[in-house]
Amino acid sequence: MANGLQRPESGVDQPWVALIGPELEENLALRYLAAALRASGYEARILPYHEDDHFAAVLAQVNSEHPPFLVGVSMAFQWRVLDATALVMALRDGGYDGHITAGGHFATFACTELLTDFPELDSICRHESEPTIVALADAIRADRPFADIPGLAFRDGEQVARTCLGAVPDLASLPFPDRSGEPARCLGHAISPIVGSRGCYANCTFCCIAAWHEQTLPGKRYRLRDPDDIAAEMVQMQRERGIEIFVFHDDNFFLPARRASKERFEALADALERRGIGRFATVVKARPTDVRDDVFDVLVNRLNCIRCYIGIETDADQGLDTLRRWSSSKKNHQAIEVAQAHDLYVCFNMLIFDPDTTLDSLETNLDFMAWAPEYPSNFGRAELYAGTPLLARLQADGRATGDYMRWNYELYDADAQRVFELAMPVFRPRNFAAGALANEIMGTRFDLEVARFFHPEIFEATWLDEGRRLTRELTLGSVDAMRRIIAHVRDGHTDDALLQRMIAIDLRREERRIWLRCRQLAAEVQARLGTGAPLTRIGDITATPLQQPLLATGSRS
C-alpha cells in the first residue's frame, strides 16, 4: 500500500491542486483525495475553511502569483453550502480562472442545480472521488475532454452532462490519507480520526449517507477495510505521530450480524497485538441494534473503547417508523443498559421532531432522555437532506418548502408544530449555537474518560460523579423546559412570548452555572494530570496544524 504520510518534494512552481473544506479535525475526505493526487504525482494542499476568519486567507492563497490549476471545494454539508458557493463566487470575482470543481454528499445530489445556478463552478465530482479527481487533474493538464471521466458532472454548453459512475474505489488499494501536521490532543494524548469502512448497512429515511451508498452499492451500502490493513495504519500513526486515541469516523463501525461484528473486532485486536501497538484507546459510533453484550465485551476490553456514540434518534414508535430506524424502544433501552453494564461512556442525539411527530411521541422521547440523563444528549429536528427518501416524500406531499440549498417543512400535527416553533428559539443557544452546552458537555465528559483510561492512578471517582451530575442537570433541565412547552400547548395557553422569555431565562441561567462547573472540573483534572489541555478549555485553539498558518495570517488576535 502506498504511504500517504510522505509528501512529495514541492518545487516553487510545481502545479498544485487546492482542496478547500472544513478541517475541524483531520478532514479524512479531503485527506484521502490529497493522498490520491499525490500518489499520482500532483501536489495537493488542503486549505481549511470552516470559519469566517478563514475566508480571506483561502482567497489569498488561491488568487496568488502561483495559483492552483485545480480547486476542489468540499460541499458535503448542506447547511454550510452558502459558505462554499460564496467562496467559489469570490474566487472568480478575484480573477481566478483555473478549474473549480466541488464534491461531497450535497454536491453529488445537487450537481445539476449547482452547475445550473453557479457558472463559476466547472464540474462536480460525484460520490467517492479519489479516481475522479485524479482523472480530472490529468484531463485538465493534458487539455483533454471530460466525457470519459467516470463520476463527473460538468457543463456541456447549456446542459449539465453526467458521466457514468465508475466502480467504487477499492479500499484496500487507496493510499492512506494525508496526515500532514501535528495531531490534536486531549490532556496531552494525541488524537487522530480513521475509517475502517465506508457506508452503513441501515437505510434511514433522513440519512444522506444511506442515500449516497444506495446509489453506488444498492442493497448493501457499505464496504470494509481488512482489519490487518486498519491495524497497519493505526500502528504507523502511533509510531510516526504518537497517536493514542483513534476516533473511528466510520458511518457505522458495526456490521449487521452480531457475530460478524464480534469476529471483526477480535480480528482487529489480534492484528494490533501482532503488530505490537502500544497503549491506545478508541472512539466509535453504533446503532442501538449494534449494542450487544458480547460484542461490547470485545470493543471495551480489547479495543479499549472509551466512548461510543449511539444513534438513538427516536424512542417513539411513530418516529422509529417515520425515520425507518429498524430498531425499537426496547432495543434503545437495552443499548443504554449494555453500555452501563460495561461502564462505557455513551452519548446520543434525539430527533424528537420529524414530519409525523405528535405530542405523544414528543413526550415518549423526553421520557427516554429523562431515563438516561447522565449520558449527554442533544435534540433537534429531522432535516430534509438532498437525495433522501424523507425529502422525496415531503416533496411528493407538497410539504417541502424552500429550495435545494435549504429545505424546510411544517410538521403534520399542528400542536407539535407549535411546540417546535416555541422550543427552537429558546433552545438555540443550548443546542445549536457556537459553544452550545449540549455539545460542549460532551467534550468535558470526554476529558474525564481520557483521564480515567490513561491515568487510572490519579483519576478521582468524584470527577466522574460530578460529570454525570452536570450532565443529568442539563438533560433534566431541557426535559423540564420541553414539558412546560408541551403543557402550554396542550392546555391551550396563548401567551407564547411570555412563556418563551421565562423559559429562556431559566435555561440561560442553568447553562451558565453548569458551564462554569464544567470548566472548574476540567481545570482540576488538568492541574492534577499536568499533561496538557482538556477539550473543555482548548476549544478553537485545537486547530490542527494545517489551520495554524491561516490563523497566523488571519484576523485572530
Added chain:
Amino acid sequence: MSESDRTLLPEILPDPSAASPDGNPRERTRARLQTLLARASAAGAGVVMTGCTGFGVVDPLPMDSGFIEGCFEQDGVAGLARLTTDSNIEVVLNPEDPSNFDFVSVTLVSGATEVSRTLNADEAVLVLTPASADGEVLLEIVLRCEQDMADGAPLQVRLVASGLTTEWSVVNGSSAQ
C-alpha cells in the same frame, strides 16, 4: 446521523429554525459573500470575530435575537445579563474559580435602581431597573482570594442593555477596554 462534520463531539445537530431564508440560491450566496467580505475587511482592522468552532459546532449561527444575553469574563469574574419580561435586567455574577475566590461586594454605582439582590460567596444575582432608555449601568465588583484572604482591586464593569440585547465592557479591569 448524516449531515455534520466529523468532530470529536460526535454529531452536531443543525439549527432547524434557520430554514426558509429569503432569495434564490444565487442571491443568498451573493448576500453571504458580502457578509464574508465585510468581515474579512473588518478583521484586517483588528476586530476579533465570533464564530469560533473548534471541536464543537460546524455551522455556527447567531443566537436568537429575542433572547440574547451578554456575557463577560474579566479578572476572575464571569458575568451574565438578561432582560426580563418586565423590562428589568437580571445580572448573574460568578467567580470563575469559586474554590479560590469569594465575592466580597457587588456595588451598583449608577444607571439603575436595585429591585433585588442575592449575594453569596459564589454567586451574586441582582435584578435592576435601568434609569434611562439607553440602559447603561455601572457595577463595581470586589473578590477575595481565599488563599491569602486579601481583597482584589475593585473591578468596574459597564453594562448596556439596549433593545433586546445586553453588552458588557470593562471600565477598570486589568485589561480594560
